[in-house]
Amino acid sequence: MSTDIDASTTAADTEAIKQVIATVEHAQNNELPDEFLALFRPDAIWTTGGGKRLFGLDAIAEFTRQVLPGGMRDQTVTFELEHLLFIRADVAAVKLRQVYQTPDGVDVGSPLWILAKEEGRWLLTACQNMGVPDDEDVSPNRPVFGTTK
Template identity: 75%
Template structure:
């Protein structure tokens, strides 16, 4: 089946499932839950942090997240909004996200890209890059 053969109802259901994963990322970050965050990744996932640190595999993502997330959200909140979903295949999607950290100095906007794969009925973060936005025009 190609992406053009995905009927609208199935596509909408898959987009909703993808949005739920993004909501879980937001929840895990705001509540400083590193295990919940890490559980959203495939075992062989790639993550590039907003600071440019490249992490290969869930173990590396876990080690980094356990160092930075507890206490890392002190005085901050973050929201994530799915802006666009491109189905590469019915079980692989590139997901463009608008990320806004509310900081004491005002909002800090990011634009992560999450490549997600559906495995055993669950969408998983597979290859992700977090990128800051210099100007949010």
């Protein structure tokens, strides 16, 4: 098995992955569960910032439909692409810096998303989120991820 990846494919795929990131940001900020859920493989794994493990799109959808409507009230989130590793031409590891702006201050997360390319689309496949305890921008009371102690 070869892991050689064509540079022109990598550039196009990088742009497509950036669009997935932008869509997640848009869906979360605008509380659009269907837009968010359309980005997942049916067998995806998602671990929330609070450590809740969700297996499969049905579980992810049930959780998302409970927390997303109203969950972004008075806050916004941005995602900054920190690192992109093409494991194979159709599998990528995406490391992000997730910044929540809340009335109680800033909170920072560090998601790792594994995306797989299926029928020409990059889909969220195995994703985990966590708070960043030592980030200089984090509010002492951790409004999103909880206390740092």
